[in-house]
Amino acid sequence: MKVLVATQKPFAAVAVEGIKKILVEAGHEVVLLEKYAEQADLVAAAADAEAMIIRSDKVTAEVIAAAPKLKIVVRAGAGYDNVDLAAATEHGVVVMNTPGQNSNAVAELAIAMMIFMARTQFTPATGSEVQGKRLGIQAFGNVGRLVGAKAKALGMEVLALDPFLTDEQIIAGGASPVHSVEELYASSDYVSVHIPALPATLKSIGYDLITKMPKGAVLVNTARKEVIDEDGLLQALEDRPDLKYVTDVMPDNYALLQEKFGLRVFATPKKMGAQTSEANINAGLAAARQIADFFATGSTRFQVNK
Numbered sequence: 001m002k003v004l005v006a007t008q009k010p011f012a013a014v015a016v017e018g019i020k021k022i023l024v025e026a027g028h029e030v031v032l033l034e035k036y037a038e039q040a041d042l043v044a045a046a047a048d049a050e051a052m053i054i055r056s057d058k059v060t061a062e063v064i065a066a067a068p069k070l071k072i073v074v075r076a077g078a079g080y081d082n083v084d085l086a087a088a089t090e091h092g093v094v095v096m097n098t099p100g101q102n103s104n105a106v107a108e109l110a111i112a113m114m115i116f117m118a119r120t121q122f123t124p125a126t127g128s129e130v131q132g133k134r135l136g137i138q139a140f141g142n143v144g145r146l147v148g149a150k151a152k153a154l155g156m157e158v159l160a161l162d163p164f165l166t167d168e169q170i171i172a173g174g175a176s177p178v179h180s181v182e183e184l185y186a187s188s189d190y191v192s193v194h195i196p197a198l199p200a201t202l203k204s205i206g207y208d209l210i211t212k213m214p215k216g217a218v219l220v221n222t223a224r225k226e227v228i229d230e231d232g233l234l235q236a237l238e239d240r241p242d243l244k245y246v247t248d249v250m251p252d253n254y255a256l257l258q259e260k261f262g263l264r265v266f267a268t269p270k271k272m273g274a275q276t277s278e279a280n281i282n283a284g285l286a287a288a289r290q291i292a293d294f295f296a297t298g299s300t301r302f303q304v305n306k
């Protein structure tokens with residue numbers, strides 16, 4: 001089978017080698033499309049693909065329609081909001097993710113961003129310490145739990161909100177459960193966002209929530225920019241000069257935020273939470289194994305469009 005590895009943001013070379021090895025040994029052919037300039041390049045490359053491995057690459061209805069032989073798409077990573085699931089299902093294409101495989105990299109970045117803001121973006125200005133502060137984790141999944149464990153080791157008090165978990169499960173994960181998003185924001189010196197981008201979560205974090213945060217609080221977003229109401233964020237930062245925002249997903253209004261709020265805001269230019277060799281190897285090789293298993297045994301473990 002022809003497996004297209006389409007990564008606008010390429011995997012580390014060592015991960016690419018591992019992916020090729022798994023797939024070639026299983027009898028498949030691997031085609032690489034890295035750092036492509038246009039979405040049209042992906043559409044063209046998909047034409048004869050029978051399987052695809054992607055990262056945040058956009059597998060739109062157009063890509064799926066252009067790939068008549070396509071049977072499976074594996075998103076090497078957690079969030080699959082970049083795949084048109086309805087179009088995939090309509091064309092009988094199985095879509096999978098690789099849950100947990102890049103979580104540690106994202107969790108380490110969330111902690112790093114928190115300290116970066118606490119220490120005023122590594123400028124000589126007097127900062128603060130995270131020890132003894134309260135961290136609220138919004139969604140206690142693979143990344144959220146790792147952030148919580150690392151924060152506890154730093155001496156932080158960890159709260160978590162997750163509508164899909166019981167209090168017992170949150171406590172077993174090492175955090176104190178809270179029961180509403182308002183309570184989470186009102187109780188946390190830092191909030192670390194780990195919710196997926198879904199219709200129900202789009203722009204769900206806005207002025208009302210952000211201004212509930214206590215004095216000097218920091219909002220840390222290593223999830224998706226789409227979950228933030230950017231106008232609300234701007235207004236909140238305007239009305240509350242004590243608040244800060246740090247994100248791995250550059251907001252559309254970042255130039256304005258920087259101009260108005262300087263060191264109170266920081267965004268990475270390109271999403272880099274999962275950009276470690278380890279995460280690339282874990283997620284990339286898992287994706288390759290899932291494709292090999294799918295063709296060898298029909299396994300649909302980790303399918304997200306069942």
Ligand code: 3PG
Nearest residue numbers: 055056077078079274275
């Ligand atoms: C994910 O959902 O797994 C992360 O956002 C990583 O995305 P990336 O593979 O594009 O870095």
